[in-house]
Amino acid sequence: MLTPIRKEKNLFAAEILTAGYAVITSFIVIALWNKLDNPVSFLQARILIVSGILLIYLGAFLSKFAPATSLVRILFFTGLISYWYSETYAFNKIFRNLDHIFASVEYSIFGFQPALAFSQHFPSKWISEVFYMGYSFYFPMMMFIILYCYFYQREKFNKLTFIFLGSFFLYYLIYIFIPVAGPQYYFPAIGTANAANGIYSDIGNYFYFNNKLLPGPGYGNGLFYRCVNMLQTMGEHPTGAFPSSHVGISTILMIWLNKNNKKIMLILSPLYLLLCGATVYIKAHYLIDVFAGWISAFAFYCLLAFCFDKICSNRFYTGTRT
Numbered sequence: 001m002l003t004p005i006r007k008e009k010n011l012f013a014a015e016i017l018t019a020g021y022a023v024i025t026s027f028i029v030i031a032l033w034n035k036l037d038n039p040v041s042f043l044q045a046r047i048l049i050v051s052g053i054l055l056i057y058l059g060a061f062l063s064k065f066a067p068a069t070s071l072v073r074i075l076f077f078t079g080l081i082s083y084w085y086s087e088t089y090a091f092n093k094i095f096r097n098l099d100h101i102f103a104s105v106e107y108s109i110f111g112f113q114p115a116l117a118f119s120q121h122f123p124s125k126w127i128s129e130v131f132y133m134g135y136s137f138y139f140p141m142m143m144f145i146i147l148y149c150y151f152y153q154r155e156k157f158n159k160l161t162f163i164f165l166g167s168f169f170l171y172y173l174i175y176i177f178i179p180v181a182g183p184q185y186y187f188p189a190i191g192t193a194n195a196a197n198g199i200y201s202d203i204g205n206y207f208y209f210n211n212k213l214l215p216g217p218g219y220g221n222g223l224f225y226r227c228v229n230m231l232q233t234m235g236e237h238p239t240g241a242f243p244s245s246h247v248g249i250s251t252i253l254m255i256w257l258n259k260n261n262k263k264i265m266l267i268l269s270p271l272y273l274l275l276c277g278a279t280v281y282i283k284a285h286y287l288i289d290v291f292a293g294w295i296s297a298f299a300f301y302c303l304l305a306f307c308f309d310k311i312c313s314n315r316f317y318t319g320t321r322t
Contacts, residue, residue, distance in 0.1 A: 002045075011057055012074075012077070012161060012163040013158045013159075013161065013312050014158070015073065017162060017165050018053060018080065019047070019050050021084070021169045022046040024173075024318075026042075026046050028176065032091065036091070042087070052314050056069075056076055057073065070150075074147075074161075077161075077165065078142070078146065078165075080159075081165075082235055084168070084169070085235075085237075085240060085245075088176050088200075088240055089237035092175060092176055092177070092179035092239050093179065093205070093208045093238075094208065095177070095178070096179070097179050097203050097238075098178060098180050099181055099182070099185075099186035099200075102241070102242060102286055103186060103195065103200045103297075104198075107198045107200070109288070112127045113195055113196060113299060114270070114280055114287040115183040115283045115287070116183070116279050116283075117216060118277075118282055119283070122281075123218070125218070125219030127218075128219040128222060128225065129218070129223070129225065131281045132216075132218065132224035132228050132270075132278065133224040133274065134273070134275040135224075135228050135275055135278035135279070136227045136228050137272075137280060138249075141271070142250075142253065144204065145253050145256070145257065146160070146164065153261075156260065159305070159312075162307075163252060163305055164249070166300070167248065167249060167297070167302040170296075171240070171245040171248060174242075178242060179207070179239065180239075180240075180289075181238035181239060181241055182240075182241030182283070182284055182286065183195070183283040183285070184213055184282070184284055185207065185212070185214065185238040186203070189203050189206055189207075190203065193298045198304040213232060213236060214283055216282045217281070217282065218281075241285055241286065242285075242286070242291045243289055243292030243296045244284075244290050244292065245293070245294035246275060246279050246285075246293070247285075248294075248296050250275055250276070251272075251276075251293065252271070252300065252301050255298070256301075
């Protein structure tokens with residue numbers, strides 16, 4: 001049943017969380033001031049983001065169209081996810097790359113590189129398209145669950161978006177200080193033959209000046225292959241491999257569905273599993289990134305749910321009546 005909606009009397013918890021992340025990363029910008037390219041632009045962006053949150057909230061508060069203005073607010077703070085992600089590259093490229101360590105651990109555990117072997121053993125165009133379909137499901141899955149919660153389980157919306165955005169911000173803080181690009185960037189840098197044979201060079205600050213992306217394996221003429229390739233060409237950077245936020249965030253959303261709508265969770269489960277497998281199939285992640293994504297998802301969900309219940313639950317409107 002569609003939940004009636006009224007104006008929010010307060011900022012969404014996720015909006016305050018976004019402003020908090022902007023402040024925290026502002027201190028990081030100041031600490032790394034002499035190493036960053038154009039650090040002033042980072043602070044300017046944060047001023048614009050926080051101002052935007054406040055202005056949109058004020059406009060929503062004064063407007064008579066509560067559902068529409070609330071959706072604008074939701075789209076604004078969720079739309080910033082891509083910006084915050086791309087920004088982690090601007091930070092972590094100033095540190096020495098750590099892919100040689102993660103690739104070595106991967107090889108020592110499995111005796112081969114799963115990111116290379118997976119697609120080689122399953123080259124069928126149908127299998128390829130299925131995995132690319134799973135990978136492209138990531139953003140639609142996020143928006144579907146957020147909007148479903150907003151319209152049908154309105155009283156849980158603040159908590160869900162707090163956990164959702166809070167998890168992203170935790171992953172992004174990790175990405176800033178643990179620069180791992182993943183196989184699709186690291187293997188072209190050292191040579192795919194070396195990667196297959198367990199030879200992993202320390203490439204230092206290679207990704208400060210280079211961002212060559214290894215073409216994805218599989219059926220190049222497939223619809224979903226092209227969709228993923230287009231998205232990666234537009235917004236991917238040599239950053240954010242460990243742990244996998246694709247796996248982590250999608251797992252967090254599945255945890256929420258398990259608690260709130262098992263029917264939808266079961267319907268989405270096949271696509272979720274394909275998404276997790278696709279991260280290795282297309283060489284975006286090492287397999288250990290996937291395991292770390294699963295573990296971190298449960299840890300972040302429990303931590304942020306606890307924080308919301310203890311700190312935020314009584315401070316934000318969660319009513320369900322007009």
